[in-house]
Amino acid sequence: MKRTRSLLCLITTFLIAAADSTEDTVMRLKMSHRDTLFPTSFHRIEDIISDDHKRHNLISQKRKTKKxxxxxxxxxxxxxxxxxxxxxxxxxxxxxxxxxxxxxxxxxxxxxxxxxxxxxxxxxxxxxxxxxxxxxxxxxxxxxxxxxxxxxxxxxxxxxxxxxxxxxxxxxxxxxxxxxxxxxxxxxxxxxxxxxxxxxxxxxxxxxxxxxxxxxxxxxxxxxxxxxxxxxxxxxxxxxxxxxxxxxxxxxxxxxxxxxxxxxxGSTTKTITTRTTTLDLNLIPPFYAIDIIGISLGDDMLDIPPQVWDATSGGGTILDSGTSLTLLAEAAYKRVVSGLERYLMGLKRVKPEGIPIEYCFDVTSGFNETKLPQLIFHFKGGARFEPHRRSYVVDVAHGVKCLGFVSAGTPATNVVGNIMQQNYLWEFDVVASTLSFAPSSCL
CATH class of the missing domain: 2.40.70.10 (Acid Proteases)
Structure with missing residues (x-):
């Protein structure tokens, strides 16, 4: 893709230079029908029709698949x-x-x-x-x-x-x-x-x-x-x-x-109201980089250093369907987990075997997730992603829930994983470089 653009730029530069140096000239290219190039050959009309049919089928396929x-x-x-x-x-x-x-x-x-x-x-x-x-x-x-x-x-x-x-x-x-x-x-x-x-x-x-x-x-x-x-x-x-x-x-x-x-x-047929943010396809290629500028718990904006979200400083954020949990740079991870921990003080901490999550707790005695504040990812431009609570307080075993975050270290790329994305419709527009999203039952 990049190589094609470079070639086009080179050709354009050449044509502009040629035009500047030959103001009174006109570029003229001689055109001939292909049959005139082979005067001694006999081209049957069937061959021409066959070639035209093939080309028309290709055009038709392109038009149909675009729709x-x-x-x-x-x-x-x-x-x-x-x-x-x-x-x-x-x-x-x-x-x-x-x-x-x-x-x-x-x-x-x-x-x-x-x-x-x-x-x-x-x-x-x-x-x-x-x-x-x-x-x-x-x-x-x-x-x-x-x-x-x-x-x-x-x-x-x-x-x-x-x-x-x-x-x-x-x-x-x-x-x-x-x-x-x-x-x-x-x-x-x-x-x-x-x-x-x-x-x-x-x-x-x-x-x-x-x-x-x-x-x-x-x-x-x-x-x-x-x-x-x-x-x-x-x-x-x-x-x-x-x-x-x-x-x-x-x-x-x-x-x-x-x-x-x-x-x-192709375009989705769902007619739902979506929120839209920038999708930066050149920032952390070949990944889908999103411009997050902060995280809040309800109305409380967390004190996270801005360099955590800066891809030019080793940070930045991508959306990834192949990663399960959400990975945050250490500074963001500590503030998110400690912020949520305040609402879980009465629950017993546990450490399930084989679970690489730091904060897990026993809910057999009861747990009301609606008492947790709403986690919100804030995008540059004003869009907000508000995942469902079960997307950041996840079930890992019978009677055990965990905060669905893992520290990615410092510096690190933040990754919004597939559990955080669940029950949302996500539309990637790679031409307009936008990401649109909205809550959905997915059915």
Whole structure:
């Protein structure tokens, strides 16, 4: 995307310079019909009609898909023991269904995969659905000697090893939580449902064919749907085809798998009043940076140093569907937790095993969450995000609740996680660089 803009600027500069130096001249380009270039060849009218039909079909597809939107069912991973949200996608030709983590914080879309015998029966792939690349007629490996591999995919952790020209481009994709996936890059077709009930095929999408992975982030999943914004992400392809917006509404994280909402590419049909703030797509790429300037508990604005929200000083904030809890820089974390703690003084502190949260308490003797103050994130420009109380006082075990925050250290990027986002409709407009949101049942 950036490379295209640079090229356009270069061309524009050249044309302006040429115009300045040749004020009385006119640029004239000779045009010829293609058939006149081959006077000895006989071009049948059928060939011309066939080419025109192909072009018209492409134009028609573009117009139809701009009017329609892609619609993917979205559900909590609660029944799978995962603190993530899942969607189903169909990969390859013929299309095979896979359950993937919906992750706005990563760029690579990948599925558990077997290619040239690698991946079958290995470790964690043994009892999972596996995409068999050789069985898909649309699977095209990315070669290790290509510019795509050696230059364009470096940020997606492509590896430099290339024993021979037929070797595919490999990756070792790393996530912020320490999880990783290893495999080879390919171009493939993904089939999605449309809002009108039909389907559309996204051809030539970069995917990862993962033969192995590690980390708890993928529990219950067959892969990841990379929704961060970059040249090779699913978002970039889908928003280009369906219009520059996508939206989702995350049901309560404790919902069972039969409860679902939707991930939609294109304009949502919901007519609800939303609040809008700036979405800075160039501040912390490829993440969705939001301009938070403070947090309050009710009418009490917390005393948080402004550098916590300043991305140029190592701070700043992103919205991330792939992170469960909300991570705050230490200075913000201390003030939020201590501010809420004042309202929980009569409850017994507990430390549940395996729960990486500092402040948890026993509620078996009773707890009235309505007595807690309303947590409010304040955006530059005046918009306010007021999450539901169950989004920042979360259930972690029977009779145990915790404050849903984790310290991210100092300096640190603040991350608004998926539990904090639940039961809100979020619409990302990557053309207008805006984020709109509103409370919703997600049904």
């Amino acid at each position: 329609e939107g892609a619609k993917l069912a979205l559900r909590s991973g609660f029944d799978y023991g995962a603190a993530q949200y899942f969607a189903d996608v169909r990969v390859g030709t013929p299309a095979k269904r896979f359950r993937v983590v919906v992750d706005t914080g990563s760029e690579l879309t990948w599925v558990n995969c077997m290619f040239r015998g690698k991946g079958k029966g290995k470790g964690k792939l043994k009892k999972r659905r596996v995409f068999r690349a050789e069985e898909s007629s649309s699977f095209r490996q990315v070669g290790c000697l290509t510019q795509t591999c050696k230059v364009d995919l470096v940020n997606l952790f492509s590896l430099s090893s290339c024993p021979n020209p037929t070797t595919p481009c490999s990756y070792d994709y790393r996530y912020a939580d320490g999880s990783a996936a290893q495999g080879v890059f390919a171009k493939e077709t993904i089939t999605v449902g449309l809002t009108n009930g039909r389907v559309a095929r996204l051809h030539g999408l970069l995917i990862g064919c993962s033969s192995s992975f590690n980390g708890d982030s993928f529990q219950g999943a067959d892969g990841v749907l990379g929704l961060a914004l970059s040249d090779y992400s699913f978002t970039s392809k889908a928003t280009n085809l369906f219009g520059g917006k996508f939206s989702y509404c995350l049901v309560d994280h404790r919902s069972h798998k039969n409860v679902s909402s939707y991930l939609i590419f």
